Amino acid sequence: MDISINGARVYFEIPVFGGIPVTATQVNSILVILLITSLCIWLTHDLKVRPTTKRQIVAEWLVEKVTGLVDSNMGVQFRSFVPLVAAILSLSACSSLLALLGMYAPTADLNTVLGWALLVFALITYYKIKTNGFGGYLKSFTTPIVVFTPFNILGEISTPVSMAFRHFGNVVSGSVISALVYAALAALSNLVFGWLPGLLGKIPFLQVGIPAVLSVYFDVFSSCIQAFIFAMLTMLYIASAATPEEE
Amino acid sequence: MNREYLELISLDVWHIAAAILNLLILVWIMKKFLIGPVQKILAERQSQVDTLYSNAETAKNAAEADRAVYEEKMANADKEAEEVVRRATVRADKISDEILAEANRKAAEKLRKADADIEQEKKKAINEIKDEISGMSMDIAEAVVCREIKASDHEKLIDTFIDSL
Numbered sequence: 001m002d003i004s005i006n007g008a009r010v011y012f013e014i015p016v017f018g019g020i021p022v023t024a025t026q027v028n029s030i031l032v033i034l035l036i037t038s039l040c041i042w043l044t045h046d047l048k049v050r051p052t053t054k055r056q057i058v059a060e061w062l063v064e065k066v067t068g069l070v071d072s073n074m075g076v077q078f079r080s081f082v083p084l085v086a087a088i089l090s091l092s093a094c095s096s097l098l099a100l101l102g103m104y105a106p107t108a109d110l111n112t113v114l115g116w117a118l119l120v121f122a123l124i125t126y127y128k129i130k131t132n133g134f135g136g137y138l139k140s141f142t143t144p145i146v147v148f149t150p151f152n153i154l155g156e157i158s159t160p161v162s163m164a165f166r167h168f169g170n171v172v173s174g175s176v177i178s179a180l181v182y183a184a185l186a187a188l189s190n191l192v193f194g195w196l197p198g199l200l201g202k203i204p205f206l207q208v209g210i211p212a213v214l215s216v217y218f219d220v221f222s223s224c225i226q227a228f229i230f231a232m233l234t235m236l237y238i239a240s241a242a243t244p245e246e247e
Numbered sequence: 248m249n250r251e252y253l254e255l256i257s258l259d260v261w262h263i264a265a266a267i268l269n270l271l272i273l274v275w276i277m278k279k280f281l282i283g284p285v286q287k288i289l290a291e292r293q294s295q296v297d298t299l300y301s302n303a304e305t306a307k308n309a310a311e312a313d314r315a316v317y318e319e320k321m322a323n324a325d326k327e328a329e330e331v332v333r334r335a336t337v338r339a340d341k342i343s344d345e346i347l348a349e350a351n352r353k354a355a356e357k358l359r360k361a362d363a364d365i366e367q368e369k370k371k372a373i374n375e376i377k378d379e380i381s382g383m384s385m386d387i388a389e390a391v392v393c394r395e396i397k398a399s400d401h402e403k404l405i406d407t408f409i410d411s412l
Contacts, residue, residue: 005255006252006253006254006255007252007253007254007255007256007257008252008253009251009252009253010251010252010253017261020259020261021253021259023253023262025262025266026262026265029265029266029269030269033269033272033273033276036273036276037273037276037280040276040277040280040281041280043281044280044281044284044285047284047285047287047288048288049288049291049292049295050292056288059281059284059285060285060288060289062281062285063281063282063285063286063289064289066282082282083274083275083277083278083282084274084277086277086281086282087270087273087274087276087277088270090273090277091269091270091273106266109253109262110256110257110258111257111258111259111262111263111265111266112262112266112269113266114258114263114266115262115263115264115265115266115267115269115270116266116267116270118263118267119267119270119271172255
């Protein structure tokens with residue numbers, strides 16, 4: 001039995017800078033963005049002060065939920081982060097949920113989540129420097145004593161790395177386990193029903209139903225949880241970066 | 248399988264950049280098409296609600312002011328009514344007193360006049376009686392002496408006679 005677990009499928013290469021491969025990650029990311037954009041436009045067209053449609057109620061509920069999340073985790077002064085948090089939540093959740101449709105989830109590509117984590121890291125560093133000054137930012141690496149400097153630098157770098165790998169790992173592990181379960185069920189099916197004559201013996205009966213239960217956890221639950229965790233970490237890291245360091 | 252796949256873990260600067268760009272684009276889209284419009288409509292609703300509340304407050308204050316005026320007027324109306332009744336009572340008392348006094352005065356006048364009339368009638372009657380008796384006495388005397396007695400001669404005699412009656 002041969003089980004192969006690969007990364008994103010490469011569709012073609014843009015022949016500049018030594019060839020930039022365009023993979024399922026990019027294509028599906030754009031699909032997700034288009035989907036979210038059309039959903040947003042559909043939800044918010046024809047808004048009224050007195051809502052007449054369920055559409056508007058849903059739109060307001062979504063915005064109020066995200067705003068409430070930002071308010072409670074970061075504070076009202078960070079209201080400008082509502083679009084970022086909403087974007088991370090929707091992009092991450094929808095990307096992971098693509099796996100439900102049998103499509104390649106862009107979040108199963110380390111590049112995607114690493115990109116997001118690096119953006120968050122840039123924001124964290126920007127707010128640390130803005131709050132404490134560049135000198136204060138550098139000095140914060142030497143706390144509590146100079147000897148800790150390498151560890152502090154490591155800790156700083158590990159923030160985006162851990163964020164990226166947590167998300168990536170959860171999505172990939174889900175698809176890996178799904179692939180393994182599928183293969184195992186095919187083998188088991190062959191063992192149990194293989195004696196049936198002709199084509200009937202080749203139908204993997206056990207693959208029906210059982211993977212769906214796993215899919216509920218790995219695709220639906222895990223996707224939403226990882227999106228939520230990524231958004232929460234983004235908010236908490238940025239909010240704590242904007243808080244002055246205590247002496 | 249001749250499809251080409253990336254390794255499970257493969258890093259590519261362009262793919263990372265694309266992911267960052269995608270996220271930034273979605274942030275802008277979120278702001279432009281979801282958060283912005285909804286926040287605008289929420290703010291509009293908030294301002295309308297505020298206006299409604301302040302209007303209601305104004306109306307309530309006006310109504311309370313009206314009620315205060317009304318209650319004051321009602322209280323004054325009671326007082327005014329009492330005043331009217333009191334004034335009317337006083338006036339009625341005065342008029343009744345006047346009427347009574349007038350009646351008493353007229354009655355007293357009539358009594359006094361009646362008394363005077365009676366007195367006068369009495370004197371008149373007495374004089375008439377005197378004259379009558381005087382005439383009668385003269386007639387009797389004439390008849391007795393059979394001659395005419397001169398009135399002046401016997402005046403004294405007659406008066407003495409009457410007084411002795």
